[in-house]
Amino acid sequence: MKKQASKEFSPEQLKARRLEEITRIDKALKEPNEPIVLEVQGTWPATRYLFEQPAADALIAAIASGKPLLVRGEPGIGKSQLARAAAAILERPLVFEVVQPDSEYTDLLWRLDHTKRLADAQMAGRGGSGDEHASAPAT
Numbered sequence: 755m756k757k758q759a760s761k762e763f764s765p766e767q768l769k770a771r772r773l774e775e776i777t778r779i780d781k782a783l784k785e786p787n788e789p790i791v792l793e794v795q796g797t798w799p800a801t802r803y804l805f806e807q808p809a810a811d812a813l814i815a816a817i818a819s820g821k822p823l824l825v826r827g828e829p830g831i832g833k834s835q836l837a838r839a840a841a842a843i844l845e846r847p848l849v850f851e852v853v854q855p856d857s858e859y860t861d862l863l864w865r866l867d868h869t870k871r872l873a874d875a876q877m878a879g880r881g882g883s884g885d886e887h888a889s890a891p892a893t
Contacts, residue, residue, distance in 0.1 A: 768820075775817050778843050783810040790839045795848065803839035813840055 763771065782790060782805045789802035816823035823840075825833045834850070841848035851862055 772817050772820070775844050776814050779805065779810050779813050779817070779840075782843050783807065790842050792835070792838045792842055795838065796850075798834070798838065801835070803835050803842075805839065805843075809836055817844075 782788070789804045792798070792801050792803055794800045812823055812825075825836060827833055837850070838848055840846075853862075
């Protein structure tokens with residue numbers, strides 16, 4: 755299995771990156787007439803998102819602390835839209851995963867496609883090349 759190259763940041767680079775991301779969120783909050791345009795993604799339609807103070811504060815706290823942000827709530831309150839807007843404003847890919855009560859932490863780390871692995875092994879046996887067998891959660 756290939757390892758994905760990870761980006762290593764020096765403490766100075768990490769601090770500068772966090773400050774830049776916090777500035778982006780703060781700018782989005784201060785420009786209430788400038789919604790973030792969210793493109794079509796999967797089954798989600800194109801839409802626009804306006805940051806509200808509590809959401810912006812939570813994102814800023816998560817970025818400043820270097821910790822993930824857990825967003826909980828009833829269906830339909832905008833958790834997914836917040837995640838899409840945060841990914842857009844921070845220029846990061848959106849990795850979407852619904853966590854259920856029976857979810858395991860490994861569900862968030864990788865996926866193992868047994869059928870693809872078998873097909874790759876058969877291709878390698880015929881002289882072909884096998885591809886990656888595990889992948890990050892679907893986006």
